[in-house]
Amino acid sequence: MEIKKTAIAGTLESSDVQIMLSAGTNGFEFELESDVAKQFGDQIKETISNVLGMYDIKDAKIKVVDKGALDLVIKARAIAAVQRALDIVDAPKWEVL
Amino acid sequence: MYGYLEGGIKVELSDVLGIREWRQNYQNNLENQFPKNVVVSVKLNIPGEVKNSQVLKKILLDGWMELKSQFEEQNEQLLFLRLILDRITGPEALAVLTGTIMEIKKQAINFEESFKLGRLFDVDVMSKDDKGYQLSRTQLGFEPRKCLVCNNNAKYCVKEQKHSIEEVQMAISSYIKKSEQREEIKFDLSQMAVSALLYEVVTTPKPGLVDPASSGSHQDMDVFTFIESAQALHPYFVAAQKIGNEFLGDNLSQMFNELRRVGVIAEKRMYLATNGINTHKGAIFSLGILVCATAYLQKNETFSRKELANTIIKMVRNLLEDDFQYLKQKPSEQLSAGEIQYLKYKKTGIRGEAVAGYPAVLKVGLPFLQKTTGSLNQRLVDTLMYIAANVSDSNLIKRAGTVEVVDEIKKWSKAYFKKGGSKTVAGINYLKELDQLFIQRNLSLGGSADLLILTVFLGKVEGII
Numbered sequence: 120m121e122i123k124k125t126a127i128a129g130t131l132e133s134s135d136v137q138i139m140l141s142a143g144t145n146g147f148e149f150e151l152e153s154d155v156a157k158q159f160g161d162q163i164k165e166t167i168s169n170v171l172g173m174y175d176i177k178d179a180k181i182k183v184v185d186k187g188a189l190d191l192v193i194k195a196r197a198i199a200a201v202q203r204a205l206d207i208v209d210a211p212k213w214e215v216l
Numbered sequence: 217m218y219g220y221l222e223g224g225i226k227v228e229l230s231d232v233l234g235i236r237e238w239r240q241n242y243q244n245n246l247e248n249q250f251p252k253n254v255v256v257s258v259k260l261n262i263p264g265e266v267k268n269s270q271v272l273k274k275i276l277l278d279g280w281m282e283l284k285s286q287f288e289e290q291n292e293q294l295l296f297l298r299l300i301l302d303r304i305t306g307p308e309a310l311a312v313l314t315g316t317i318m319e320i321k322k323q324a325i326n327f328e329e330s331f332k333l334g335r336l337f338d339v340d341v342m343s344k345d346d347k348g349y350q351l352s353r354t355q356l357g358f359e360p361r362k363c364l365v366c367n368n369n370a371k372y373c374v375k376e377q378k379h380s381i382e383e384v385q386m387a388i389s390s391y392i393k394k395s396e397q398r399e400e401i402k403f404d405l406s407q408m409a410v411s412a413l414l415y416e417v418v419t420t421p422k423p424g425l426v427d428p429a430s431s432g433s434h435q436d437m438d439v440f441t442f443i444e445s446a447q448a449l450h451p452y453f454v455a456a457q458k459i460g461n462e463f464l465g466d467n468l469s470q471m472f473n474e475l476r477r478v479g480v481i482a483e484k485r486m487y488l489a490t491n492g493i494n495t496h497k498g499a500i501f502s503l504g505i506l507v508c509a510t511a512y513l514q515k516n517e518t519f520s521r522k523e524l525a526n527t528i529i530k531m532v533r534n535l536l537e538d539d540f541q542y543l544k545q546k547p548s549e550q551l552s553a554g555e556i557q558y559l560k561y562k563k564t565g566i567r568g569e570a571v572a573g574y575p576a577v578l579k580v581g582l583p584f585l586q587k588t589t590g591s592l593n594q595r596l597v598d599t600l601m602y603i604a605a606n607v608s609d610s611n612l613i614k615r616a617g618t619v620e621v622v623d624e625i626k627k628w629s630k631a632y633f634k635k636g637g638s639k640t641v642a643g644i645n646y647l648k649e650l651d652q653l654f655i656q657r658n659l660s661l662g663g664s665a666d667l668l669i670l671t672v673f674l675g676k677v678e679g680i681i
Contacts (some may be wrong), residue, residue: 128237129233129236129237130235130236130237130239130240131240132239132240132338132340133338135233135236135373154371155371155372155375159375168282187371187374187375189374189377190376191229192229192233195229195230195233198231199233
């Protein structure tokens with residue numbers, strides 16, 4: 120799947136994460152901002168990559184501002200961002216939810 | 217379920233995530249509407265499936281009222297407010313204020329640190345001028361938020377899910393309970409003040425003073441008059457305590473001015489309760505100050521004798537000039553005992569005591585009371601006689617009409633303690649003789665009795681009696 124438009128999900132509140140997806144050409148290009156990036160940076164990227172993978176997305180620019188979100192929050196926000204970017208908000212891919 | 221969650225409804229993850237996005241949109245909208253101002257979001261940190269309840273609504277509302285009055289202290293104006301108390305994801309307030317984002321953020325953190333339940337609060341501050349940039353606590357010179365369970369940096373505890381939800385809820389529940397207990401302890405100050413008034417009047421025998429057995433040199437009153445008077449003053453001490461508890465400014469003479477305003481009403485209530493007799497006028501002034509200052513310090517958890525003296529000194533620093541400046545113009549029939557003596561002997565009396573931070577109580581009465589032994593009545597009688605010999609009693613001087621009485625009371629007190637004080641029959645008999653002598657000469661130890669009241673009050677605050 121190809122990202123059609125830039126989309127945002129999530130907020131900058133504590134224990135949340137804001138994920139912005141936009142079209143890319145060179146695999147997953149992460150830009151990560153997090154107070155706990157040192158310990159959890161790779162884990163955050165992996166969670167988001169897995170979600171993108173489920174939707175068959177190969178290329179994307181992914182800007183992440185993490186405010187200490189738990190894994191399940193990151194996953195939920197990533198799914199929402201993908202659905203908005205692919206314009207499938209009204210037709211969610213239930214099998215990944 | 218813990219009490220603070222009673223009546224709450226469980227939420228889903230999607231509720232929480234949805235409401236966060238709603239809030240962010242709402243905040244962005246406010247930033248656009250008020251581009252020059254600061255948007256403030258006030259929420260509670262309540263981990264778990266239940267995030268709202270009657271208790272939590274009240275906590276948010278109390279906290280918001282407190283924060284609002286702190287902003288008003290700084291002359292910031294409230295331009296917009298939306299209070300949402302019933303939402304299942306938790307009660308919250310969204311507001312717009314004047315001021316700089318830096319100042320508002322500092323006040324918000326200050327509130328999180330100082331409010332009684334501040335650690336449950338999450339106050340976010342943002343502004344159009346400051347897009348995307350959120351000032352962190354550490355950037356502003358504050359410590360990172362601490363975990364309610366283990367007191368380490370909360371951020372890591374959340375991320376690592378270090379504590380189970382049961383542990384976190386138990387910690388919150390006990391945090392709320394402790395805060396309620398602190399409130400109760402403070403609430404007792406007004407009762408301690410009334411007790412102090414009643415303890416003094418039932419202490420017996422006392423030279424020239426009213427006790428249950430005798431009216432001493434005060435024919436116009438008896439122990440019942442004092443009971444009525446003490447009861448009537450309870451609301452005043454509640455008010456004094458509230459003023460101390462809630463005062464947030466730096467200028468403590470402002471706190472004293474507030475106290476004096478309610479003191480005027482208290483005096484009227486006293487005269488109504490006693491049919492126009494002055495039973496506790498001195499106590500209204502001094503005990504009110506002690507209650508107010510003690511409440512103020514207890515709230516900040518900095519109560520000590522030294523801090524109490526310092527606080528009182530700051531409260532009343534303008535008192536002598538303000539009160540004595542215009543005395544000469546005042547008609548003589550309106551002058552109080554303290555005012556007449558200031559004009560006559562330059563003795564500043566109870567006002568001087570207040571201005572010096574009550575050394576007669578903190579350095580004389582209270583240390584002595586602490587050393588006394590025996591029954592409560594014995595301890596209080598001894599303390600009264602010790603105070604009488606070691607301070608200048610304006611009521612005694614007024615009644616004697618001469619300062620020479622000060623040497624006499626020193627002599628009497630010495631003789632009393634030489635006979636063994638309140639724990640010997642000789643001591644008590646001597647006091648009874650002294651009582652007769654006082655009645656004959658129409659003397660009384662009214663000033664010392666007031667100081668005994670103050671000493672008893674602080675004795676109760678400190679747990680000495």
